[in-house]
Structures are given as C-alpha cells and as structure tokens.
Amino acid sequence: MSKALVVYLMAGSETPELAEAAVEGGADIVELGFPFSDPLADGPVIRRAAERALAQGMRTKACLECLGRARERLGPAVPLIPMTYASLLEAYGYERFTADLRAAGASSLIVADLPVGEHRELPRVQLVAPTSTDERIALAADTTDGWLYLVTLTGTTGTRDALSPALGGLVERARRLATAIPLYAGFGISTPEQAGAAAGLADGIVVGSRAVEVAEKGPGALREYVASLREVLDG
Numbered sequence: 001m002s003k004a005l006v007v008y009l010m011a012g013s014e015t016p017e018l019a020e021a022a023v024e025g026g027a028d029i030v031e032l033g034f035p036f037s038d039p040l041a042d043g044p045v046i047r048r049a050a051e052r053a054l055a056q057g058m059r060t061k062a063c064l065e066c067l068g069r070a071r072e073r074l075g076p077a078v079p080l081i082p083m084t085y086a087s088l089l090e091a092y093g094y095e096r097f098t099a100d101l102r103a104a105g106a107s108s109l110i111v112a113d114l115p116v117g118e119h120r121e122l123p124r125v126q127l128v129a130p131t132s133t134d135e136r137i138a139l140a141a142d143t144t145d146g147w148l149y150l151v152t153l154t155g156t157t158g159t160r161d162a163l164s165p166a167l168g169g170l171v172e173r174a175r176r177l178a179t180a181i182p183l184y185a186g187f188g189i190s191t192p193e194q195a196g197a198a199a200g201l202a203d204g205i206v207v208g209s210r211a212v213e214v215a216e217k218g219p220g221a222l223r224e225y226v227a228s229l230r231e232v233l234d235g
Contacts, residue, residue, distance in 0.1 A: 003233040004028045004147075004184055004204025005195075007211045007226055008083065010035060010049040011058050016069040021219035022211070023078055026230025031110065031206065032070065034063040034084035045209040060092050064104045071105030079107035079146075081125065086114040094119060108145045116140045125149050130166035134177060141178030148178055150185045150202060163197045164188055171201045192232040199233050 007027040009015050011034055019030045035050035035058055042050065058066070063082070071080055082101065089097050089111065098121070101109060109124040116126055116139050126140035129151040141148055150171065152164040167185055174183050185198045186206025198205045207229060214225040 003199040003202075004182065005226070005229055005233055006031055006081075006184060006186070006204060006206040008033060008046075008186075008206065008208035009215055010046065010053050010212055011063040011066045012053050012056060013066075015066050016073045017219050018215050018222055019070045019080070020073045021223040022226050023074060025223040025226030026233075027078075027226050028204070029079040029081060029107075030070065030074070031208070032063075032067055032080060032082045034058075034060065034082050034088060036085040036088055038085075038087075043209060045212055049212050060088060060097075064100050067101070067106060068104040076105075080105060081108045081110055082106055083110040083112065086111055089114075089119075094122070098122060110149065116143060127151055128170070128174065130164075130170050132170075134173060137174055138177045141174070141181050144181065147182040147184050147204070148174060149206065150174060150183055152185050152187045152189070152198070163194045167198060167201055192228050195229045196232040196235070205229075205233070 005027050006029040007022040008031040009018050009022065011032055015032065022030055033046065033050065035053040037054065067080065067082060074080060109122055111124055112127065116136060120143060123145045125147060126144035127149040128137045128140050150167065152167045171183060182203040184204035184206055185202040186208065189195055189198050189205050189207055190210035195205050211222065211225065215222045
C-alpha cells in the first residue's frame with residue numbers, strides 16, 4: 001500500500017499556487033495553517049511564517065478565502081485540511097467556523113490545542129503524542145476524522161537531525177488501540193531519509209517546517225522537494 005504524504009503550508013496570498021505545486025510533486029493531502037499569534041505547538045519556522053501571514057492581513061476570513069482558492073486549484077479530490085488553535089475558533093464562533101469551512105471546501109480540521117473530548121461536533125483529525133495515555137489514544141481514535149496524527153516527539157514543530165526514537169513505541173500503542181485507522185506521523189520529519197524511516201513505521205507522514213522553508217523559494221522548489229519525499233515513500 002502506498003504511504004500517504006501530507007504537506008503543511010501557511011495560509012497566504014501565494015498558498016493556492018504552492019498547494020497545487022505540492023500536489024503535483026506527490027502530496028496526497030494539503031494541511032493549511034491558519035496563523036495564530038501564540039502558536040504553542042509550533043517551532044520557529046512556522047512561528048515566523050505565521051507572523052508574516054498576520055502582517056499580510058491573514059485573519060480568519062482571509063484564510064477561508066485562501067482555502068477556497070486552493071480548493072478551486074486542487075479540485076474536489078485532494079483533501080484540504082486547515083490547522084489552527086482553539087482561540088481562533090472561540091473568537092469566530094464554532095458553528096459559524098464549521099459552516100464557513102465547509103463552504104470554502106475544507107475536508108476536515110486540525111485544532112492543535114483543543115482537548116480530544118471537547119466539541120465533538122467538529123469533524124477533526126485528532127493528535128496523540130508519546131506522552132498520551134492509552135485512554136486518550138483510544139478516545140482520539142474513536143473520535144478522529146479519517147486518520148490519527150501521531151506527534152513523534154514532545155515539543156514544538158521543526159526540523160530535527162534524526163527521527164524521534166519515541167515514534168516506534170507510539171505506533172505500537174496506537175496500532176493496538178486503533179486497529180482500523182491510518183496512522184500518520186508528523187513533527188520533526190524533514191529529509192527524505194527521515195520520511196522513509198517514519199513511513200516504515202506509520203501509514204503516512206506529515207511534513208511541515210521544512211516544506212514551509214522550501215515554499216519560500218517558490219512553487220518549483222516546493223514541487224521538487226515534495227517529489228523527493230514521494231520517491232522515497234514509493235521506493
């Protein structure tokens with residue numbers, strides 16, 4: 001079975017074109033960051049990208065418009081998943097946000113800091129980490145939308161020199177507790193070698209910080225980078 005490749009991009013004026021380039025390079029899913037002023041889970045690369053996006057006026061309404069433009073470019077088949085924080089949803093209104101997300105073409109949602117048992121009406125991909133209890137992993141698996149996001153390490157997003165050694169144990173526990181759900185690993189995966197190692201354990205990978213860095217060089221560079229990951233995953 002082919003391994004899934006999820007590419008994270010920060011919402012911005014150029015993001016729809018970048019999303020299209022990522023899919024052309026081999027991304028199966030595009031994760032679209034809605035910037036937030038205090039992104040607790042994000043490392044320096046994504047924090048800086050969020051600051052730039054906010055400086056460009058990328059508030060919630062603008063992000064939803066960006067999502068809609070990305071959907072037009074990608075067509076209906078490619079999952080397009082916004083990622084944000086609970087405070088943004090609180091400010092915008094949960095019901096309004098959910099309705100406007102659907103209207104813009106979102107496939108699901110990731111809310112990094114919303115506890116697993118809250119707002120179950122939201123169709124969202126749940127995150128679990130090496131520190132998660134078996135009870136929390138089981139609850140996340142029961143309520144997740146489509147796949148389970150395995151945070152490979154304790155800490156923020158960002159490139160690392162090596163794949164987290166905690167991933168193997170987390171995959172083993174998640175497979176025992178969530179037998180029928182695809183497991184995608186993210187945080188700290190940036191090189192083709194790390195992508196291959198993570199995909200050897202999980203059903204797919206999520207690449208964020210490095211994709212955001214490469215995207216700064218334009219669609220061509222991003223397409224080439226994503227293709228290098230796709231080659232390893234298919235090899």
